[in-house]
Amino acid sequence: MLYRASIGTVALLMAAAAATSVAWAWDDAQYPDWKGEWFRASPVQWDSTRRPGRGQQAPLTPQYQAIYEVRLAEQEKLGGQDYNPQVRCLPPGMPRAMIGYEPLEIIVTPDVTYMRLQYMQAGPGPWSRHSRDIRSGGGSTKTGTAATTARSRNPRLSRSARGREHRHSARRRQPNHHQGADFPRPIKGRTH
C-alpha cells in the first residue's frame, strides 16, 4: 500500500513537472542551429548562376524590359545609378535584401524568426550606414518558410555590372582603456 502511494505521488509530481516544463521551456533542440554569421556565397547579382545585367535573362514584361534597358544604358554610358535606391542610402527592400551584402544573422525564437541583415551602404561619403531587420512569422521550423512582413516602397533588383562593394572602414584599434582611478571596476575585470 505504501509502495502504491509512493508510485502515485512520483507519477503525479513527474506529470506536473513535465507539464510545467512544456509550458515554460522552449526546446531549441527541435529547431535548426542557425546561430552565427552567414556569409553570401555567391556574387551580388540576383541569379548568381547567370552573368549580371542582360545575362540575368529576367522574365520581365516588355514594359519593364524597356525600363531596364534605359537603366542599363544610363549605367553604361553615363556612369549614373540614379535608379538605384542604395546610392541614396535607401534600403534595397525585399527580395533584394536576401542578397546578403553583409553577413546575415538568424535569431530563432518560438514566436518570431528574425533575419538581421546589417550592411554598409556606400553612398555620397562615409555617412551612410543602415541596418534592417526582417521580422518573419508563421514559418515551418524545418524549412524556414515564412511570411515576410517588412518591405520597402521601391525595391529594385541588384545592381549589375558595377557592383559596388560595401566595406567596413579598414581602421582598427584596440579597445578603450580609461586611466582614472575613481572609476569603478567594469563587469569583466578591466582596470581603468
Added chain:
Amino acid sequence: MDYRKLLCAGALAALCASTTGALAFDESIYPDWKGKWDRVGPPRWVQGKDVAPLNAEYAAIFAKTTAEQKAGGFGWETSWMCMPPGMPRIMNAYEPMEIVITPDTTHILISHIHDNRRIFTDGRDWPKDLEPSYKGYSIGKWLDTDGDGRYDTLVVETRNMKGQRSYGTDGLPLAADNRTIVQERIYQDKADPKFLLDEITTFDDALTRPWTITKKYEHDPKPPVDWIEEVCAENNPHIRVGHDNYMLSADGLLMPSKPNQAPPSLKYFK
C-alpha cells in the same frame, strides 16, 4: 518487486527529463520582456534639474553647438545626416524598442539609424582586436537580485565606440577620443512592472565624473502587429556640402539653412 521496477523506471524517466532540460532554453528563468517598449518622456538625456557634468573644454563645445543650432546649424550633432546615434544615445529609444532574449545574446532592436544592439551574455571576454562602432561592443550578465531563482536584472558594459557622438539632438557632446564606457542596469520597475528602467552610467573624457541617469520605457499591452520601418534617408531634406549644412526645398532645389548663408562652391560644374 514490480513496484521496484516501476520506481526504477520513474527514476530513469526523471533522468531523461533532466537531460532534455539541458538542451532546452528555459525561458522561465528569464524575465518576460516581449512586446513593444515605448520611451517615456522626451528623448533628452538631461532630466529635470540635472546638469550635464561636462568639463570646461566640452562645456565650451556645447555652448558653441547651442549657438550654431540657434543660427540654423547643428554643431556637434550628426543625426541630421543620418549618422547613427551610437551609445549611449541609442537608449533614448527614438522608436519603439523590442528586446529579444536568448541564452547567449540579448538583442535590443530599435528601427532608427543603426540602433540595434547585441548584448553578449555567453560569458565571453572583450575581443582583443575589434573595429570600433557607434553602438560599441556590449557584454552583459543576468542577475537574480531577489534570489527567487529567476533572473530579473541585466547588467551591461559597452566599450569600443567611435564618434562623433552626442546624447541627443541638442548636441550635448561625448568626447572625441571615443574612450567612452557605458554601464547599464536594466530591470522592470517592481512597483509597476509595466515600466522598464535602464540606469545608465556614462564614463567619458568630456565629463568631470561618471554620469548616471535613468531611462524609463513603458510596455505597450497591445500585441505587436507591425513595427515601424524608419528609414532616415527617405525624404531627408538636409544636405551636407563640405563642412556646412544646406536644405533641399520641396521643389528639389538647394536652399540655405541659415540666414545669409553663402552657396556651396560650384568649382566642379565649370
